[in-house]
Amino acid sequence: MIFQSYDEYKTAAFHPKVAIMGAGPAGITIARTLAAKGIPVVIFEAGSTEVTDESQDFYAGKTEGDPYFDLTVTRLRMLGGCSNHWAGWCRILDAHDFQPKAWVPDTGWPIGRSDLDPYVDRVRDILELPELKKNVPISDDIRWVQLIKSNAVRFGEKYQDEIAASTTIALVLNTYVTELLGDGHRVTGARIWSAGKDAGTFVADLYVPCTGGIENSRLLLWSNEQSNGGVVPHSEALGRYWMEHPQFKGGDAVISHEPSVEFDSSHEAFFSPSPEAMERLGILNFGIRFIETPYEGMKAIVANLACTAPSMAEWASEQLNQRLRCAAQLHLAWEQAPVASNRITLITERDAAGVPRIDLHWKKGDIERRTALEGMRLFGETCATANIGRVRIADWLRNGEDYPTDEELAGHHHMGGTRMGTDLSKSVVDADCKVHGMDNLYVGGSSVFATSGQCNPTTTIVALALRLGEHIGRKIAA
Amino acid sequence: MSWKSPPLSRRAFTQALAALFALPIVRRFGRTRAEDIVEVDGWIVKRSDLA
Numbered sequence: 263m264i265f266q267s268y269d270e271y272k273t274a275a276f277h278p279k280v281a282i283m284g285a286g287p288a289g290i291t292i293a294r295t296l297a298a299k300g301i302p303v304v305i306f307e308a309g310s311t312e313v314t315d316e317s318q319d320f321y322a323g324k325t326e327g328d329p330y331f332d333l334t335v336t337r338l339r340m341l342g343g344c345s346n347h348w349a350g351w352c353r354i355l356d357a358h359d360f361q362p363k364a365w366v367p368d369t370g371w372p373i374g375r376s377d378l379d380p381y382v383d384r385v386r387d388i389l390e391l392p393e394l395k396k397n398v399p400i401s402d403d404i405r406w407v408q409l410i411k412s413n414a415v416r417f418g419e420k421y422q423d424e425i426a427a428s429t430t431i432a433l434v435l436n437t438y439v440t441e442l443l444g445d446g447h448r449v450t451g452a453r454i455w456s457a458g459k460d461a462g463t464f465v466a467d468l469y470v471p472c473t474g475g476i477e478n479s480r481l482l483l484w485s486n487e488q489s490n491g492g493v494v495p496h497s498e499a500l501g502r503y504w505m506e507h508p509q510f511k512g513g514d515a516v517i518s519h520e521p522s523v524e525f526d527s528s529h530e531a532f533f534s535p536s537p538e539a540m541e542r543l544g545i546l547n548f549g550i551r552f553i554e555t556p557y558e559g560m561k562a563i564v565a566n567l568a569c570t571a572p573s574m575a576e577w578a579s580e581q582l583n584q585r586l587r588c589a590a591q592l593h594l595a596w597e598q599a600p601v602a603s604n605r606i607t608l609i610t611e612r613d614a615a616g617v618p619r620i621d622l623h624w625k626k627g628d629i630e631r632r633t634a635l636e637g638m639r640l641f642g643e644t645c646a647t648a649n650i651g652r653v654r655i656a657d658w659l660r661n662g663e664d665y666p667t668d669e670e671l672a673g674h675h676h677m678g679g680t681r682m683g684t685d686l687s688k689s690v691v692d693a694d695c696k697v698h699g700m701d702n703l704y705v706g707g708s709s710v711f712a713t714s715g716q717c718n719p720t721t722t723i724v725a726l727a728l729r730l731g732e733h734i735g736r737k738i739a740a
Numbered sequence: 741m742s743w744k745s746p747p748l749s750r751r752a753f754t755q756a757l758a759a760l761f762a763l764p765i766v767r768r769f770g771r772t773r774a775e776d777i778v779e780v781d782g783w784i785v786k787r788s789d790l791a
Binding site for chain 1: 776777779781782783784785786789
């Protein structure tokens with residue numbers, strides 16, 4: 263069932279056990295998992311089926327620290343959420359990403375990759391992925407890894423008809439949960455804002471915010487402030503340990519005549535460090551996207567030249583009447599250390615529904631800088647040794663200059679804020695994604711990430727959502 | 741002015757590139773971990789590339 267407004271929904275005699283906030287990949291996956299068990303669930307989606315400026319304005323806020331994206335641009339408040347603008351890159355966090363790194367404080371998850379493995383086939387079905395391949399070591403330090411360029415499933419488009427036909431899922435559009443009410447043990451209701459006004463309180467047995475890696479923190483911070491700690495009783499870490507994947511061009515490469523790795527149809531290959539290399543160098547995980555410029559013969563030579571002598575290459579390009587790039591570009595994306603000072607806080611300015619907007623404080627630290635530089639060196643050494651090619655590290659990186667401001671900056675990957683853990687002072691949810699100290703409040707999405715790894719988060723989000731759906735289903739059945 | 745493709749493979753080009761790096765004016769060695777690998781002006785190359 264799909265309702266266009268909360269008023270319309272109220273006319274239906276539907277009594278859900280679970281209320282999900284947010285119809286993105288996490289929310290829709292949890293709802294479908296519960297519905298498959300016959301558990302009635304309602305999804306409150308603040309936006310509609312279209313992106314609008316009016317809806318996006320609810321996401322406006324401040325950023326400070328390192329340059330970051332406009333908060334109304336980096337996410338989408340609509341059915342399907344951020345799946346509507348993701349590029350489709352898929353990979354689940356590696357087993358070592360879940361393990362603590364002794365050289366990086368506050369790392370490690372209370373679950374492991376083996377806890378997500380049972381859901382991989384269903385993740386592949388949802389995201390329409392081929393079989394996942396194992397990593398291929400090309401040296402002791404570097405592994406050739408599979409990062410799948412998928413069809414970029416738009417969850418709204420894919421599941422809209424299924425939800426419309428469902429009798430166990432009610433999707434309510436244009437309905438904004440502004441606040442959860444709680445008594446320090448249970449959430450007792452959700453305050454609804456719809457059609458430009460306060461629409462009262464909604465009650466269910468269980469509540470699952472899935473509003474994204476920024477909004478989950480915002481909703482819980484505001485709810486907790488209003489209820490004097492009644493929603494997140496252990497709130498020291500709430501909004502903190504927020505992470506992104508810094509993304510910059512790390513360098514260029516010339517490619518050997520017969521490289522020892524194969525490129526896919528998009529002329530790209532991906533590389534990451536071994537856990538042993540990370541430990542030896544005291545760095546974080548990273549991914550290097552090796553993008554080959556698909557030229558042959560003389561064009562390839564000029565493209566190679568573009569790496570080393572751009573002005574000469576420009577002249578040669580003119581002679582060839584071609585615009586040529588360097589032979590291969592190395593785009594670097596890497597893990598960010600979880601630090602408490604990277605955080606979301608509420609500010610005095612409010613949105614149209616009266617909910618405080620946020621200030622996102624995000625800054626990259628020394629270890630991120632070192633990871634980028636040592637990562638490129640490590641990759642360059644492997645490329646030379648394995649005769650894949652020769653790597654040149656970008657000037658800004660090797661010269662210790664500021665991060666470029668005209669590049670990607672980051673991946674639009676919003677992680678942390680309600681991170682998973684066992685230490686009540688450094689986490690918000692437990693291994694089952696349940697908020698510490700609360701009986702009926704769970705969190706879905708990348709805000710529960712304890713660490714970020716290096717790969718795009720959507721695949722892991724979906725795996726975690728399937729696992730959470732199964733857990734809630736068992737709890738309700740018990 | 742006509743331009744005729746020279747018979748130069750990528751490997752040959754890399755060798756030519758290495759010869760360019762052998763010029764003192766552009767040679768700046770950085771630290772590397774593997775003994776047979778050196779960092780020159782940001783390029784990570786084999787020592788043998790510079791021979």
